[in-house]
Amino acid sequence: MITFIENFEKMRRYFVLLILPMFLTLILNAQTETRVAQTIKGKIINEATNEAVSYTNVGIEDTFYGTASNENGDFQLKIPEEMVSKQIFFSAVGYKNQTLPVSSLFDREFNIIKLEPQTYDIENVDVAAQSKVLTRILRMASENTPYNFVGGPFNLVCRFENGKVIDDSLQVEENAGVLIYDKTGYKLPSKTDAFLMRNYEVKKDKPDYSFSSGITNFDELLELDWVRTANSVLNPSLLSQFDLKLVDEPEVDGAAAWIISFSQANPTPEGAQDFHATSFKGEITIGKEDYSVKKIEGTVKSAKHNRQGKSLAVGSSNSDYYEDVVYDFSVTYTHLKPEIFSLHKKYRFNGQKIEETSRLTITDVQMTGVKEIADRDYFWD
Template sequence: MKMKTIFSFIILAHFSLFAFSQQGSKVAHVLKGKVINAESNQPVSYTNIGLEGTLYGTASDEEGNFELKIPEDLESKNIFFSAVGFQNRQFPLTELFGKEFNIVKLRPQSYDVGKIDVAGQNMVLIRILRMASENIRYNYGAGPFNLHCDLSVLQSREDSVLKDVNAKVLVYDKNGYSTPSPENAFRSRKYKVTKPAGKEDYTFSSAQLGIDELLNLDWVRSASGILNPALLNDYTLKLVSQPQIDGKEYWEIGFIQNKPTLEGSGDFYATLLDGSIFINKEDYSVKSIAVKVQSAKNNTQGRGLGISKSNADFYSNLNYVFIVSYENLLVKKIALSKQYIYNNKEVAENSVLTVNRAHANNVTVLNSRNYFAGE
């Protein structure tokens, strides 16, 4: 693997306009095209494209499209295509001349990230995480769709059970993973909760059920946390392993925020965040995310909310772990386990939202978040 070639081409796009202005040569050809994965036919975003022996080049956009103007004095050059996770390609420019639109196919390649030095490895891991985020809309289901889920919440204090809830949750997602952002996830996801037949009516508030909190842990849907490209420099990254799961190869990337931010952790008062993410080497899809968080305190209405100085009703000394798994283009399971102090008592809480069925046909449209509407 020629990592120096890859990194030099990452810089290449920034010099394209500068290099062209320095050439002072007449444009002979305008190349237009699209870079795609040779195995899946999906776009290869932000591919670095350059001419051999020069700083002249460009990069494909988010959809893999590119345009490159070729000066007369560079017509005889070879052209390079380079993207992390794919084999480099090099061939004469003349192969692209005379075509209205070119399709350039890159074959996936498994890099031995573990053999790169620390600085180089960090750059590659950032690139992998960025690709995972950018490919969410291609790797997961677009809306509208319904998720039929089981919810279980068990809360205990010392030897007594405070809460033992089992319910059905119907989730409606108008946009699905085609528009990953916190704002869109909040606006597009609605749900209805019903009690199992024969059970007494529940009296818990929506915050006590914690459904919003569980759904917010779906970082793939919201492109949050480690999947927010703007935050990647805030994490310490490490390649933990490169396992094979169900016949597919993955990167397991560990990430730590020693001084967590609200944007990076989703917790207003987090003091430590330590997690790992499994990313498919072929298409950059996320298989699972596991995160451990320590927090000084939490608002009883949600971990992302602040607490006023006059408010003495809050959780303190929190330790919690959440694990989110994905399967068949959608979230499969969200599990959250908490320990904290409330009213000077130690409380343990375990919540699990499991998706049993999903469908995009005959969708039930929900316009609000309704709790325990009955069956």
């Protein structure tokens, strides 16, 4: 055993003596090959507005060498000598790519790179091409959510209104103040994250401690926030399921926008966000400048609804559900946050014709002194 160890040690020393010169040569060569010729510094801005373009990809063509601008559009990149003769590219979501000779940026201590906003002449392309363009717009709207909407933690101060008419006679009218707590906000949009990180307190005029009778469409309203949950047409993996069409290119709040219609011939639970939907269509408004969502609206018909949520199936043994459901909904967004959620729903239940109107209005966003809420509780004193 000792002889084996001694021989092994001799072999190891021989291996090190053999490999070490080769390794040092590689290091010296690498150091020689990566000597910095110059450091490029600059700022990337929107050519039309002169506003900073955040998180722009900056790189040397045909290599994996590069960086990205910060949230203020500033960037810095050390250029190795062997890359001086190459091209440098600037690429950002919503803008046309720009490519320049690396050496052309050496003359200035600080470079201003102007990117031209990407525009689409959608009306002058065929149906298949238009669908691809609209799919890309929706994908970019989804990917830009963390930059276009407020991140957590924050509180949303809200006013909730819910009215119910039974057989053409007003039976229930509820008004409540609501405080929503969102730990991560729109920086991590997903259905799971929204469920785990968003809780609320509701102050009702007359507390109702029955789970089933305490249902007021509040959670259903929150689920319509597809920007937060990355659902339906704001889930890139589902876009191939939709028929998309350009409706209009209006100005919204003084800025250009697209209105895109979406529908499913055979609604899916994940597309319609309704397990038993038989008809599903709507429109989404997206700002051209930053791909921010301005409004989502839709109309859905459903054979039946589980009373604990429309995304849940009605089991074969369950006879306690809504029938012949038809509803319209809309969600508007402004100033980095949702503004108004509204839902108008008609259905039949226990032989009665019922019509409900629910509305949630966001009155304030609190980023400081945030109150953390541990769960979802309808009632507190």
